[in-house]
Each structure stands twice: as C-alpha cells, then as structure tokens.
Amino acid sequence: MELLAHLLPDTTHIQLENWLLDKTLFAIRLIVSSTQAIAKCPICSLTTHRIHSRYERTLADLPWADYSITIQLRVRKFFCINNLCKRRIFTERLASVTVPWARRTLRMAQRLTDIGLALGGAAGVRLSQRLGFTVSRNTLLSFVRQIPLPSVGLLSTIGVDDFCFRKGQTYGTIVVDLEQNRPVALLKDRSAETLAEWLKAHPNIKIVSRDRAKAYEKGIRLGAQSAIQVADRFHLLQNLAETLYQVFDMHGKAIKVVEETRNQNEATRPDGAAQVPLQPAIPTTQQQELAFKRRTRREALYQQVWDLHSSGWSAPAIARFVGISPTTVFRYLRTPIFPERQGRSDSGIRSLVSPYKNYLLKRWNEGCHEALQLFQEIQPLGYKGSYDTVARYVRRLRSSQGIKTQQWYSIKSLPKVIEPNILSLTPRRAAWLVLRSFESRSANDEKLITLLMAQHPNLAEAMELSTSFGQLVRQRQPEQLDSWLAQANCSTLSPFRRFAKSLREDYDAVKAGVTLSISNGPVEGHINRLKMLKRQMYGRAKLDLLERRFLLAT
Secondary structure, eight states, X not given: OHHHXXXXXXXXXXXXXXXXXXXXXXXXXXXXXXXXXXXXXXXXXXXXXXXXXXXXXXXXXXXXXXXXXXXXXXXXXXXXXXXXXXXXXXXXXXXXXXXXXOSBOHHHHHHHHHHHHHHOSHHHHHHHHHHTOOOOHHHHHXXXXXXXXXXXXXXXXXXXXXEEEETTTEEEEEEEETTTTEEEEEESOOOHHHHHHHHHTOTTOOEEEEOSOHHHHHHHHHHOTTSEXXXXXXXXXXXXXXXXXXXXXXXXXXXXXXXXXXXXXXXXXXXXXXXXXXXXXXXXXXXXXXXXXXXXXXXXXXXXXXXXXXXXXXXXXXXXXXXXXXXXXHHHHXXXXXXXXXXXXXXXXXXXXXXXXXXXXXXXXXXXXXXXXXXXXXXXXXXXXXXXXXXXXXXXXXXXXXXXXXXXXXXXXXXXXXXXXXXXXXXXXXXHHHTSOGGGOOHHHHHHHHHHHHHOHHHHHHHHHHHHHHHHHHTXXXXXXXXXXXXXXXXXXXHHHHHHHHXXXXXXXXXXXXXXXXXXXXXXXXXXXXXXXXXXHGGGOOHHHHHHHHHHOO
C-alpha cells in the first residue's frame, strides 16, 4: 500500500484509500481522494471551505508494467462565498493531477502529446498500443493541436522560401532564423502581402535571404523596407543553368554530335572489350517514317506559333487557338530555332532488364547467345518483363561485337562485352556539366566541354558567359558583376540578355548575394524535413497541425 501511494501522480494533495487488482484483465483500480482543506474559486480566486457535495471522477493513468491503471478520484464541490461572483458552486481543482473535464492524468496526456508530436496519428497509435495506451489517432492529433506555438523572439537574419502543400497548386512559406538555424514560422501562402504582414510584426529584422521570386522581393520591400535582401547563390546558379539549358536546347543536333563522338571514343578500349551501345539498335524504316511525320507536325506548330506571335497574339491566346499548353508556347517563343526532341535522358537505364544486365553479360561472355534461353534463365530470378525486351537488349549485344542477325558466330573469337558506365548527354546534363567548378571536373568532362565549344560559336559564347558568372558567384567577386552584366547585355544570345535584365532588376539583392556569406542552404534543409512530415501525414497535414509538428519537434 505504501509503495502504491508513492506512485500516484501527486502525493501532496491526494491520498490512496484502496486498490483493486483484476488479474484477468490485467488492470488495477486505485481509489483516491483529495486532501485539500480549502479550494479556490476558478472565477474570482477567493478561497472557501464550505463543501456543497462530493462526486467521483475516473482518470486513466500511465500503465505499470503490463497492467493498465485507472484512478477513481473522489473530489468535492464547494460554495463560493463571494456574493458578487457569478459562479455559485464550483468543483475543486487538482492542477497537478488533471485538468477540468479531462479523462486522463496530466502525465499520461503529456506522454500521448509527445508521441503524437514525434510520430503523428497512425504511427503514434501503433506505438501507443505497444506501450499499453488505448488511444485513437484523432485524439493524438488533438493533443498536438493544443500545444501553444513557441515564441519567435528577436530576429535579425532570416531566410524565406516556399514549400508545396500540393505541388503545382497550393504553396506556403517557411521562415528560418539563420543565426540559430531554427524554423520560426510557416505562412499560409507565398504571396507578398502575407510575408509583408509577418515582417511588420517583427521590425528588428535586418537581413533577409531569399530566392529570385518576385513575390518575396515585393513582400520584403513592403514589410521590412530597411532590411537587406540577399539573393541566394544556389538559386542564382540555378537560374544560370536554366538560361544555359535554353541555349543548348536550341542546338540539340550539336549535342547529339558530341554524344556520338564521346560514345565512339568510349567504345575504343585498350583491353579490347566491346561496350554495349547506349542507344538501342537503329530504328526500322516504319519507325523512322513515323518519327519524321511527328517532327513535321511539331515544326508546323512551331511555325504557326511564331506567325501568330508576329501578328500580335498573346501566348495564352495562341495556346487556346492552336491547342497546345501555354508552357509549350513560351518555350517555342524563347527559341528562334526549331527545338529538336531531346529523347529520353534515362534511355536504357530504367528498363525492366536493367537489374539482370550483369547476369546477362556474364552468360553472354560465357557463350550463351540465344535470347530465348537467356529470357528463360532470368525468369526464375524475378524478371517480370517480356521476351521482346530481352531480345532488344540481345540485339544491342550483337551490334557491340559486330555480329549480324542469324550469323554463325560460335566458331569465331569474340571480344568480351561490358556495360558502359556513362549517361546519355542531354542539354540539361550538358548545362550542369559546364557549371561544375574547375576542381570537380574530370579529364573526360574537359574533353566534352572542348567538343561542345567547337560545335558552334553560340555554344562557345554561352559557355564562356556561364563559366565566368559561376566563378564570380562561387568565389564571391562582386567587383566583376557590372562588367559581366555589360558583357551579357551585348551578347547575341537572347536567353542571356533576358537573364542579365532580370539580374539588373534585382541588382541590390544579387550584389548582396555575391558579397555576403549568407545563403538559403539551412532553409532548404528544413524544407526537406518539412516534406517528410507532410508526406507522413497525407491529407491531415493542415497548417495548424503541420506547423506544430514542424516547429516543436526537437
């Protein structure tokens, strides 16, 4: 009895009178009564000793070992002796045990709150059941929603960025204290007005790091006019990569020529081994005719878009009239040369046969050259694709060794076949290849860059501009920014002229970005954690709940 009394939630204001053990249900009922001589009115705070009546409350408490605990609490009702108080009768409060109208003790509610904060609803229920708690996911989430948000405190340097509630449709804004690397707020949208209103409530902010979004630039200007805006260097390089990609996209044929040259060089190995071609075998005549018809149709649409644009039509009107998306219209209008199709950037990588290529190459080099036999051998290994997929890969193996179809090749010595460890060269990969720092470039990268520059003067000019801008951003050389802007403004490449124009419109923030050491890197890290929480909670992650789980998690 004495041991049980020491395990009560509060040994000062309540006492244990009796206990009941149910071995069948693994349950213990504790009969407890209050020891307070007087009580304080919750309205007027005046103390009284006049008892009105008594009643019992049933509270769930933390389990002991494998036994669930129920507290049968006997409390009293008192008369308020203040004649001016609107409350005539009240129930005594036991603030250290529970809150009014609750069905659980404070310590059990706190444990459930911690579980809900860390795991959410469904996962929290599963853990609670293992720990001996009976609770629903809605109850766990309601506990989390009742937690007050932490105070923001004084802020000096912050970073802002957007995150999606639903990609492409609804977005919010995250605010991070860059000095302490902690998130301080989630805003309901990414509009300038919402950000400006939040900034006005925190007038001590001196520096704000952001991406290149116009809404954030306007919101900071309206809400914290004296704050220094810093354009994040990563986003500057990202905008540069998109600009360079537009130039490469206009010269798709040159990219293909460089890729073919690289593949030919890679196919020549000193050990005599033959590499599997990156691309499938040459398409049939029917496939070539179909591709030509599709290209002719796209080229006609491209010409029609430019004709309508020359007549004064707006891009949305052109999209509705022609029957294509506005994004395609804007892409056509950005390129004065008809953009060729890029092809798949993951060609031959995401095939169903990819997990079994090592086995197929091993068997091929051992002398098994029948597609049907190879297909039958990989089926027990888990292959779920068709025979045609295996046959196409086998044709690529034959072409790597120079074997014609139906040729009797078993009597001749054939070179060993290996799978190349390189990716197809696309305009986007070429853009990021150019933007790599000099220290991270390999010898093969330098060869590709040299081949690209030799293909067309426009490519050489674009790569020189990109390399110089990337260097001034990475090495933070603000004194070179003006000369680079002047050079880009005089360029023959329209994407770089547009990029230079956007930098001039945001000149102060760009200058601060390449001058100060502040960046939005910590903000991006917190966004990754926010995405994880949002995806764990699916449709339940409304702003109030998501904000508490994000800001209060330790």
